[in-house]
Amino acid sequence: MKAVTLTGAALAALLATTCAWSQTSTAQALAELRGYALLIRTGQFDLAPKAMSLVETLLKAEPNNPEVLNAYAIANFNVLAASSQKGIDMAVAMPALQKGSAAFEKAAALAPDNADALAGRGASRTLMGSFSNNQELIAKGVADMNRAVELAPNSPVPRLQRAFFGVNMPAGLRPDAGVEADLKQLIAWGTPREKDVLNLLLGDLYAETGKLDLAKTHYEASNRAGSTKADLAQQRLTAVAKGRVGPAEIQSLRSQLGSNCVMCHAN
Numbered sequence: 001m002k003a004v005t006l007t008g009a010a011l012a013a014l015l016a017t018t019c020a021w022s023q024t025s026t027a028q029a030l031a032e033l034r035g036y037a038l039l040i041r042t043g044q045f046d047l048a049p050k051a052m053s054l055v056e057t058l059l060k061a062e063p064n065n066p067e068v069l070n071a072y073a074i075a076n077f078n079v080l081a082a083s084s085q086k087g088i089d090m091a092v093a094m095p096a097l098q099k100g101s102a103a104f105e106k107a108a109a110l111a112p113d114n115a116d117a118l119a120g121r122g123a124s125r126t127l128m129g130s131f132s133n134n135q136e137l138i139a140k141g142v143a144d145m146n147r148a149v150e151l152a153p154n155s156p157v158p159r160l161q162r163a164f165f166g167v168n169m170p171a172g173l174r175p176d177a178g179v180e181a182d183l184k185q186l187i188a189w190g191t192p193r194e195k196d197v198l199n200l201l202l203g204d205l206y207a208e209t210g211k212l213d214l215a216k217t218h219y220e221a222s223n224r225a226g227s228t229k230a231d232l233a234q235q236r237l238t239a240v241a242k243g244r245v246g247p248a249e250i251q252s253l254r255s256q257l258g259s260n261c262v263m264c265h266a267n
């Protein structure tokens, strides 16, 4: 009996050690992946495949870990962003989009209160819904993105997802109040370079909804000395003085959010 007890205790100790070890190594790999994501956003797109192979190994070991699934989804979206640098390659883009979306779906199903998973699922659903003209899916996506911000109002990812996917949604379906709140919050958190673009995006949202005075205020903020977007801000100010900012100009900036990471993130 004694031997059995000892064996049981030894086994339990061994299992505990193994679990602790695997938790540490998972946390380390996730930290490494975050490091990759922070470099990729500054234009080092050649790191996207490296991040992908690291997260694929991790996912094989932990297929039901929501954080790993989130990281795998992000890695896929970074492969998508990398592929769109030199003209979008559909053979790379479509599978990445599908795998990324499926991973966010699974993460949010496993962890319904995980804000990053919900934000990612919401963003994917609005995108997929727009492609297939599925209004019900778009509405579900918006509900996910709203709930993600409710759960974690001080976390950047849910704000970024709702703001960036939100501005690209058709007016009427777009969660205007949420997007406005997110852009304001991101401006408060952002670096000067990030703020230069975010102020244009917020100004455009106001211009589009007829709030020209507010639009002007934010275009002026982006026209500061040393602004990376001063030219664009001046064009917007000229347009707003004439009473209207053209939809093509607005769309041109919004359409860059998923690929032109360096306009906000490079030094």
Ligand code: HEC
Residues within 6 Å of the ligand: 037, 038, 040, 041, 078, 081, 156, 157, 160, 186, 189, 190, 191, 194, 197, 198, 256, 257, 258, 259, 260, 261, 262, 263, 264, 265
């Ligand atoms: C309009 C500006 C803008 C663009 C374009 C943009 N980002 Fe960001 N991003 C932000 C802001 C603002 C934050 C939050 C503050 C920060 O971390 O710098 C952020 C944060 C991040 C983070 C950290 C998130 C976290 O967990 O804290 C990553 C990773 C990131 N961005 C990647 C990207 C990638 C990849 C792209 C291109 C596909 C991109 N960003 C495009 C503005 C932008």
